[in-house]
Amino acid sequence: MVERGAAKSQKISMGRDHSLRQGDWKASQQGLQAGTGSRTEAFQAPAVQTTRSKSITDIYGPYVPPPSMQAGEASEAVGSDRGVERLKGTEVGVTTLTQSSPEVADLSAFKSNESISAVSETLSETSLPSHLPRRASLEVNPSTNLTFSVGVAPPLSAPSDSGNDAYAAFSAFAVLPLLLVLVISWLTYSSYRSKRRPLEIRIGGQDSEHAQDLEKGNGRSKHQSSTLIQQIAERLPQLKEVYKPYPGLTNRHVETIFAAFFRKLPNVRFKRECLAAPDGGTVALDWPIHGGKRASDDAMWGQELPAGAPVLILLPGLTGGSGDTYVRHMLVRARRAGFHTVVFNSRGCADSPVTSPQFYSASFTDDMRMVAAHVQQRFPASKLLAVGWSLGANILVRYLGQEGPRTPIAAAASLCNPFDLVKGDEGFRTGFGKVYDQSLAKSLNRIFKKHAPLFEGIGGDYNIPLVATAKTVRDFDEGLTRVCFGFPSVDEYYRQSSSINNIQDVAVPLMCIQAEDDPIAPNDGIPREKIQANPNTFLVVTPAGGHLGWIAGEEAPLGAPWTDPLVMDFFKTFLELQPSGRRDTPIAEQEVGKTLQEVNSSGEEALELSQSWNKR
Numbered sequence: 001m002v003e004r005g006a007a008k009s010q011k012i013s014m015g016r017d018h019s020l021r022q023g024d025w026k027a028s029q030q031g032l033q034a035g036t037g038s039r040t041e042a043f044q045a046p047a048v049q050t051t052r053s054k055s056i057t058d059i060y061g062p063y064v065p066p067p068s069m070q071a072g073e074a075s076e077a078v079g080s081d082r083g084v085e086r087l088k089g090t091e092v093g094v095t096t097l098t099q100s101s102p103e104v105a106d107l108s109a110f111k112s113n114e115s116i117s118a119v120s121e122t123l124s125e126t127s128l129p130s131h132l133p134r135r136a137s138l139e140v141n142p143s144t145n146l147t148f149s150v151g152v153a154p155p156l157s158a159p160s161d162s163g164n165d166a167y168a169a170f171s172a173f174a175v176l177p178l179l180l181v182l183v184i185s186w187l188t189y190s191s192y193r194s195k196r197r198p199l200e201i202r203i204g205g206q207d208s209e210h211a212q213d214l215e216k217g218n219g220r221s222k223h224q225s226s227t228l229i230q231q232i233a234e235r236l237p238q239l240k241e242v243y244k245p246y247p248g249l250t251n252r253h254v255e256t257i258f259a260a261f262f263r264k265l266p267n268v269r270f271k272r273e274c275l276a277a278p279d280g281g282t283v284a285l286d287w288p289i290h291g292g293k294r295a296s297d298d299a300m301w302g303q304e305l306p307a308g309a310p311v312l313i314l315l316p317g318l319t320g321g322s323g324d325t326y327v328r329h330m331l332v333r334a335r336r337a338g339f340h341t342v343v344f345n346s347r348g349c350a351d352s353p354v355t356s357p358q359f360y361s362a363s364f365t366d367d368m369r370m371v372a373a374h375v376q377q378r379f380p381a382s383k384l385l386a387v388g389w390s391l392g393a394n395i396l397v398r399y400l401g402q403e404g405p406r407t408p409i410a411a412a413a414s415l416c417n418p419f420d421l422v423k424g425d426e427g428f429r430t431g432f433g434k435v436y437d438q439s440l441a442k443s444l445n446r447i448f449k450k451h452a453p454l455f456e457g458i459g460g461d462y463n464i465p466l467v468a469t470a471k472t473v474r475d476f477d478e479g480l481t482r483v484c485f486g487f488p489s490v491d492e493y494y495r496q497s498s499s500i501n502n503i504q505d506v507a508v509p510l511m512c513i514q515a516e517d518d519p520i521a522p523n524d525g526i527p528r529e530k531i532q533a534n535p536n537t538f539l540v541v542t543p544a545g546g547h548l549g550w551i552a553g554e555e556a557p558l559g560a561p562w563t564d565p566l567v568m569d570f571f572k573t574f575l576e577l578q579p580s581g582r583r584d585t586p587i588a589e590q591e592v593g594k595t596l597q598e599v600n601s602s603g604e605e606a607l608e609l610s611q612s613w614n615k616r
Contacts, residue, residue, distance in 0.1 A: 195544040205535030227535045235573045238566045245544040246556040252517035255546035263325040264558045284352035286322040286343040310383045311340040317390030319443035321350025329560035354451040361481045363497035365399040376408040386412040393417035394499045401502025411509040411574045413567045420525035421494040437472045444476045500527045510537045515545030
């Protein structure tokens with residue numbers, strides 16, 4: 001607070017509603033700088049005291065003289081400190097100015113105000129600077145007519161030291177999320193561009209040059225197809241298109257997890273049929289009977305299909321079943337195409353009963369053999385087709401290779417097949433693969449827990465405590481699976497159970513679809529050379545897709561995977577090129593008769609176990 005002299009100070013009110021131009025504010029924030037000045041009159045100002053809290057330089061920065069001031073006219077600035085004073089309820093910065101102050105340059109801007117005419121005459125060609133923002137009042141000491149104070153509003157954002165620190169910290173934290181978003185966006189875009197490219201295609205019985213022609217969309221421009229699988233591949237338009245992953249979901253782990261948790265689950269109801277296996281085990285087949293609440297769904301499921309309509313058998317992955325999204329999307333699409341569909345649930349999966357101390361494994365194909373024979377008996381005039389995912393694909397390919405031309409399956413598709421289980425196990429031991437390993441082990445533990453009494457006191461090499469507390473799939477297989485099926489070690493079980501050993505013996509059209517970035521079915525485990533050497537198989541590798549993800553295409557991101565239309569086009573094209581009924585194959589009648597006899601003998605039991613099963 002400026003101490004007033006002995007004489008009574010006269011306060012001349014100034015208008016407080018002056019508009020503050022942006023330029024005025026900027027100039028005011030530049031402040032006062034020692035060593036500059038203006039014209040000095042003959043009068044000398046008495047000493048003036050101010051209540052100091054902050055210097056003008058602290059608040060407004062160094063002062064820059066206005067352009068109107070001539071060089072050589074500068075003199076020492078006097079009284080350029082600022083305090084803080086509350087005038088008329090408004091806290092403002094207060095400056096004490098003298099006629100020798102650099103701010104006193106030109107009073108012409110204030111001459112229109114009659115209330116300060118005396119000041120203008122006394123100070124003669126001097127005034128307040130026009131660049132200072134004015135608010136509050138003007139005070140004049142009539143005893144000297146030399147010293148006056150004016151309320152000057154501080155900058156809108158002029159904080160204290162602590163305020164400056166807080167503001168800087170806030171600004172930094174406000175910028176960090178923006179930078180993070182920009183970095184993530186750039187990485188996402190780069191990943192999308194890197195994975196938006198043509199498919200890798202390898203057609204069995206054809207050289208690499210022909211496969212490159214197909215990838216470029218040239219089709220049969222230079223080569224004549226001679227095998228059925230080559231003719232099918234050339235009629236699939238999706239193989240000629242660039243794979244376009246869904247933006248933002250190109251990371252293999254993000255795509256895998258997103259598809260598992262956020263993909264829509266079609267509403268389908270099933271009727272369950274349980275088959276009794278020769279070893280006392282039970283296999284559950286789920287036949288869809290109708291769909292959701294829409295009338296169109298009921299009409300689709302309720303329509304009578306022709307007697308020769310094809311039948312599609314679906315084999316889910318490890319611990320999977322008819323409740324999985326990828327399974328239901330495929331069976332809905334197949335039904336719309338006029339196919340009968342049935343889901344083959346492995347022992348203990350999808351809440352199916354376990355009636356013997358034996359689970360399914362990657363090496364066990366007897367259940368698949370029994371299911372194929374049973375479905376063939378139910379639909380003798382129909383072609384049997386099959387599609388498998390993950391471990392279900394491994395079992396399917398092993399079965400097709402073992403059966404060769406004897407299988408009743410006319411054509412098949414394999415998706416996300418691990419092929420080489422040894423390399424798959426190695427992937428589970430490193431990095432993010434451990435997360436998948438632990439998750440699958442928990443699923444196996446849940447199934448085992450429901451049926452643990454069957455293994456009580458079983459003896460032998462079984463390690464039930466290890467199975468019950470297994471943290472990895474390898475521990476579960478070491479304690480139970482490899483013992484059930486007579487393997488000396490878990491490594492030997494993985495080696496002998498890999499479908500890479502059987503792919504060369506497949507004798508029916510087989511399409512294999514893999515994702516290059518699959519975290520569970522590794523890219524380096526794909527038997528490219530064996531597939532290309534077999535005239536009945538061909539391979540499609542997408543640059544992205546994760547494991548059972550393939551979030552791309554018209555229904556992305558929540559709808560059916562990109563592979564579903566391709567698989568259905570594959571089967572439709574096959575049926576167009578092979579329009580006859582069931583596949584005539586030299587099936588071993590004695591073996592089939594024995595299998596069917598076991599199934600038929602339990603027919604009434606199977607009907608009793610059949611149930612309407614609604615899993616939403």
